[in-house]
Amino acid sequence: MTLPPDLAGGWLVSLLDLGTGILVGVGAFFFLAGTVGLLRFPDLYCRLHALTKADTLGLGFITAGLVLQLPGWNAGLQLLLIWVLALSAAATVCHLLASASLQAGIRPVEGADEEGEGP
Amino acid sequence: MSAFLTGVALFLVLNVAAGLLRVVRGPTQADRMVAAQLFGTSGVAILVLLAEAGGEAALRDTALVFAILAVVVSVAFVKRGWVRKLQSAPVEDPAEGGEGP
Amino acid sequence: MTLPPDFAGGWMVSLLDLAVAVLLVALAARLLHTRNLFEAIVLFIAYGLTLSLAWVQVGAPNIALAEAALGAGVTGALFLNTFQRLAERSREGSGMVDPEHGDRGPEAGP
């Protein structure tokens, strides 16, 4: 990756860039894990696990990585706010969808090695 | 750095595109709704990455909207009728029925 | 989008543009083609969000914000409401087309 010339000075900057690279990469990995889980897991409830946990964790890593690049507190707090909002949004959506589906009578798959879906 | 961040954003777009297969496959309505959540979280990540890569702070506001959006859509999905209507369907309640109205 | 004029960044941005454009067209095609109304609604929401990304890519974050909030959020919620109205009505008067055609779920039971 090529840095713009105004950034290309000092070991601190390159250290921060390295940190950003690692954290953002780990975040992208968790997003991939969430999608793989979403596609592979056997029923709605397991898929909700994948989406809620892996994706929000991935977003957390990406925002943490970007905070290292930011100039001031203001933008950093914005990112933190975004993450907390996404966190509560994920938990809320997960609970809403799960309770609606349970009340609709969609049974969760039980036990191991069972590929069937619903009741 | 901005090329790397844009590359990760591209990866996340492809990731969402793969996740949209779940919308096409279903099988239940809630399975399809999960895509809204997927797009919400991934969209937030894409937007904050692009905000940093392109130096546009305004994109973070859009990211905030994305974060709230999945909740709005899911509440609309759950709220009106769907739950109540299906409760009246003759399926036994897994959570030990008889919880009173 | 104001990027520093380095070649690698611009190249990656064009790839991203391409991905968003292809996703938009694919979503639109599937959205118009599918027989399942509910799937179409969810795809419409996804389409709105992708379009919002497209607005970002052409350098219009304000329109992107409006597109995400109105195009995907409010319109999506209204569509979901309408869908549920339709489903209720088709359950009462059986003459109408079942909007949930093809969607398995407890409604399909009795």
Next chain:
Amino acid sequence: MADASSMHGSILLPALLLALLWWTLAGAGVGDWVAGAIAIIAALLVHRALSSSAPSLRLHPLGAAAFIPWFLLRAFQGGLDVAIRAFSPGLPLAPATLHYRIRLPEGGSRTLFVNTISLLPGTFSADLSGDRVTVHLLARTEEAESTLAELEGKVGAIFGHELEPKEAAP
């Protein structure tokens, strides 16, 4: 129940938090603060109107400080757990459901507890009726219930609730 003494303290902290929120969202220009003052006052009025019926929240900083790192660690474990399961070829899942009786009182603490369950490793709160929450487990494990009890204790510490000890499960 907002008595007169807590009313005074309950207006300053929200005002500061709202000011911080506004600064985060809008920046610190002079024009920003003019609009911000109007927005903060309006929000405080709404807060007053809504919180008169709700019990006042009294947060304990020590409990919150202990909760955040614990939560972050658990969220990381949760994501890692899902990632490992998703990528392993055999798809090692043993989904199960669990009923858990909540000891926290109604209100903010219970909301936080139920929502945080969804971010712990392998659990999410699927349904809530009365004081019983239905938890879906990605894999049936022995420690799931004790983890829930631990979380409940931590959440209780934020809000200053003492919990009755959990009776041993049969």
